[in-house]
Amino acid sequence: MSALNRRIFLKAVGAASVSSVIAPRLHALAVEEEAGRPVAANDQIQIALIGAGGQGQGDTKTAVQVPGVKLVAVADCYSGRLQHSKELWGKDIFTTRDYNEILARKDIDAVIIGTPDHWHKQASVDAMKAGKDVYCEKPMIHLYSDGPEMIEASRRTGRILQIGSQRVSSVLYAKAKELLAAGAIGQLNMVTAHWDRNSSIGAWNYTVPPDASTETCDWERFLGTAPQIPFNAEQFFQWRKWKAYGTGVAGDLFVHLFSGTHFITGSHGPTRGMATGGLRFWKDGRDVPDVMLGMFDYREGFNLSLHVNFVDGGEESESLVFTGSEGTMEIGWGAVTVSRVPRETEPGLMIGTFAEAMQEQIETAYREKYPVKHFEGAPPVGFEKYVAPHGYSDSYDHFKNFFASVRSRKPVVEDAVFGYRAAGAALLSNLSYDRGMIVHWDPDAMKLVGIDAS
Numbered sequence: 462m463s464a465l466n467r468r469i470f471l472k473a474v475g476a477a478s479v480s481s482v483i484a485p486r487l488h489a490l491a492v493e494e495e496a497g498r499p500v501a502a503n504d505q506i507q508i509a510l511i512g513a514g515g516q517g518q519g520d521t522k523t524a525v526q527v528p529g530v531k532l533v534a535v536a537d538c539y540s541g542r543l544q545h546s547k548e549l550w551g552k553d554i555f556t557t558r559d560y561n562e563i564l565a566r567k568d569i570d571a572v573i574i575g576t577p578d579h580w581h582k583q584a585s586v587d588a589m590k591a592g593k594d595v596y597c598e599k600p601m602i603h604l605y606s607d608g609p610e611m612i613e614a615s616r617r618t619g620r621i622l623q624i625g626s627q628r629v630s631s632v633l634y635a636k637a638k639e640l641l642a643a644g645a646i647g648q649l650n651m652v653t654a655h656w657d658r659n660s661s662i663g664a665w666n667y668t669v670p671p672d673a674s675t676e677t678c679d680w681e682r683f684l685g686t687a688p689q690i691p692f693n694a695e696q697f698f699q700w701r702k703w704k705a706y707g708t709g710v711a712g713d714l715f716v717h718l719f720s721g722t723h724f725i726t727g728s729h730g731p732t733r734g735m736a737t738g739g740l741r742f743w744k745d746g747r748d749v750p751d752v753m754l755g756m757f758d759y760r761e762g763f764n765l766s767l768h769v770n771f772v773d774g775g776e777e778s779e780s781l782v783f784t785g786s787e788g789t790m791e792i793g794w795g796a797v798t799v800s801r802v803p804r805e806t807e808p809g810l811m812i813g814t815f816a817e818a819m820q821e822q823i824e825t826a827y828r829e830k831y832p833v834k835h836f837e838g839a840p841p842v843g844f845e846k847y848v849a850p851h852g853y854s855d856s857y858d859h860f861k862n863f864f865a866s867v868r869s870r871k872p873v874v875e876d877a878v879f880g881y882r883a884a885g886a887a888l889l890s891n892l893s894y895d896r897g898m899i900v901h902w903d904p905d906a907m908k909l910v911g912i913d914a915s
Contacts, residue, residue, distance in 0.1 A: 511537075
């Protein structure tokens with residue numbers, strides 16, 4: 462082992478198994494009364510997918526790996542995805558363009574919502590009112606007004622609402638939380654995070670099928686509350702590129718970095734933020750930036766700096782770096798690393814420009830006050846790394862947590878309050894970028910301060 466302060470590090474890391482590492486604090490959403498009967502541990506949970514795009518299908522492929530979970534229905538506005546759902550999960554899967562047909566079924570316990578952002582609120586609220594538990598993809602909201610309505614619907618109906626930022630269920634983030642709490646990097650003062658992409662697909666240029674038309678795509682249903690415009694296949698299949706349906710890089714990627722930061726630090730969110738950026742490369746008609754940088758203040762005494770770059774000429778990369786008074790901790794692909802450099806205990810001297818007699822006088826007095834320390838062995842500095850098990854999936858753990866809550870009616874790891882605080886913080890970036898101003902946020906009340914976002 463390196464010369465890292467072993468006592469502190471081992472206190473945090475230990476020799477724990479993966480199962481013992483998973484100890485995230487639950488963010489409970491209070492309910493007035495528990496609704497619905499718990500699903501017995503040996504009962505099968507029957508689920509439906511609403512929104513069968515890339516994320517929705519990916520989520521469902523993971524969800525059905527959890528023992529005791531079965532997919533029975535799929536809703537999507539494109540007939541090709543309904544056809545592919547039957548190819549993936551069997552011809553007996555019920556498919557429809559209208560998710561209300563799914564919500565009317567009594568044999569469905571829970572739904573996965575993988576729709577565009579502008580449908581998250583309505584689909585979630587409708588599902589909870591119909592007695593279904595909900596796993597809703599991130600970001601939880603498209604508009605700030607969505608948050609309170611979704612929180613209230615979960616509270617009033619007693620239905621479980623889990624938001625899909627899977628990092629809060631990750632063993633790596635749980636480990637990082639333990640390390641920070643154990644003082645592995647001293648006092649936290651800054652978090653720096655980035656997510657860079659250099660591919661066309663990474664910049665949301667998803668493939669448009671040649672059969673895209675008003676016959677195969679339910680354009681009117683897709684639009685919902687968005688501006689009523691003629692059919693546009695690009696906007697249907699590449700919806701993240703437009704504000705009418707998505708939330709840009711802030712809602713797609715910043716929200717992951719916020720949810721991870723909030724989970725590890727225990728913070729409710731920033732008190733103010735500002736963002737800048739622009740449309741630098743992908744000038745293809747989209748109305749959201751492909752480069753964005755944001756800075757945020759936290760009352761816990763640290764700042765968060767974020768950036769997303771879709772023009773990066775290098776490999777795609779993601780990193781979350783916590784900088785403390787005695788070192789840094791980084792979460793990257795599949796690992797948490799800690800580099801520890803304890804702070805100096807002396808203020809130091811800068812006396813080289815003084816007369817030699819004065820230098821000697823100052824240094825003598827200084828050494829009386831700060832005697833030279835002799836370490837037994839190397840000083841407590843070093844580098845340690847914690848690696849997730851091969852093939853580990855935080856998405857699987859996130860669904861496992863959700864279905865455990867569906868069975869037990871106990872709180873999930875990322876409820877509507879946590880999800881709104883993460884998404885609300887992320888969307889400060891869009892407000893700041895659009896209006897060219899610093900924006901203020903009350904993370905406890907979950908409200909914008911001094912600004913109308915409507």
